[in-house]
Amino acid sequence: MTAAKTIPESDAADAPFAFNEASLAEARRILAKYPEGRERSAVLPLLDLAQRQHGWISRGVVEAVAELAKTPPIRVWEVVTFYTMYNQGRIGRHHVQICTNVSCWLRGADEIVRAAREVFGVEFGQTTDDGTATVSEVECLGACVNAPMVQIDDDYHEDLDYESAKALFHAIRQGHAVQAGSWAKRQCSAPAGERSTLTADPTTPEGGKWIAADSPAAGASAGGAK
Numbered sequence: 001m002t003a004a005k006t007i008p009e010s011d012a013a014d015a016p017f018a019f020n021e022a023s024l025a026e027a028r029r030i031l032a033k034y035p036e037g038r039e040r041s042a043v044l045p046l047l048d049l050a051q052r053q054h055g056w057i058s059r060g061v062v063e064a065v066a067e068l069a070k071t072p073p074i075r076v077w078e079v080v081t082f083y084t085m086y087n088q089g090r091i092g093r094h095h096v097q098i099c100t101n102v103s104c105w106l107r108g109a110d111e112i113v114r115a116a117r118e119v120f121g122v123e124f125g126q127t128t129d130d131g132t133a134t135v136s137e138v139e140c141l142g143a144c145v146n147a148p149m150v151q152i153d154d155d156y157h158e159d160l161d162y163e164s165a166k167a168l169f170h171a172i173r174q175g176h177a178v179q180a181g182s183w184a185k186r187q188c189s190a191p192a193g194e195r196s197t198l199t200a201d202p203t204t205p206e207g208g209k210w211i212a213a214d215s216p217a218a219g220a221s222a223g224g225a226k
């Protein structure tokens with residue numbers, strides 16, 4: 001087990017920040033999407049851009065974004081504290097976000113949390129002592145149909161169970177590349193196993209029967225029964 005390292009609260013106060021050349025060019029591209037006088041609308045993508053450069057949102061980031069967005073820093077800070085995707089403290093090289101909301105919980109999120117505790121040795125909100133990963137608990141990430149799932153950095157890992165989650169977390173811990181998507185190998189959100197409905201090719205007479213002109217279905221699809 002690894003000793004946990006919590007995120008120091010004081011970090012949020014003082015880290016300086018300046019957009020680098022590449023980020024500044026991207027910031028200008030983002031700002032160009034908005035009319036003059038509406039730069040404040042770009043706060044979310046600018047914060048995301050800054051976080052990708054800096055890793056988290058310090059006071060310096062807030063001030064730099066506020067300047068570009070021509071808005072008071074407090075307006076930017078309000079956004080930072082509303083959305084959980086903005087890190088208000090330093091995080092590890094990887095951000096492991098475990099969804100424990102209803103669908104994931106019903107499908108075994110507790111086992112994913114157990115796997116994370118065993119592999120990373122930390123609790124939610126903590127970073128491993130080698131700085132590899134920060135583990136967070138998050139609300140629904142919109143991939144319920146492939147629950148339980150975990151977001152690591154920008155990628156979703158879905159259809160996990162205790163064993164696959166352990167394999168995934170070990171790979172992250174050891175610095176190996178991991179494939180995003182379903183760990184049950186299903187295609188996107190297609191049913192697991194064989195298809196049980198819509199099995200005929202809709203472009204063939206067999207598959208097209210249900211929309212024959214004289215069928216009730218055709219009447220319904222044309223605007224209801226006559």
Ligand code: FES
Nearest residue numbers: 099104140143144
């Ligand atoms: S409940 Fe986990 S993705 Fe929706």
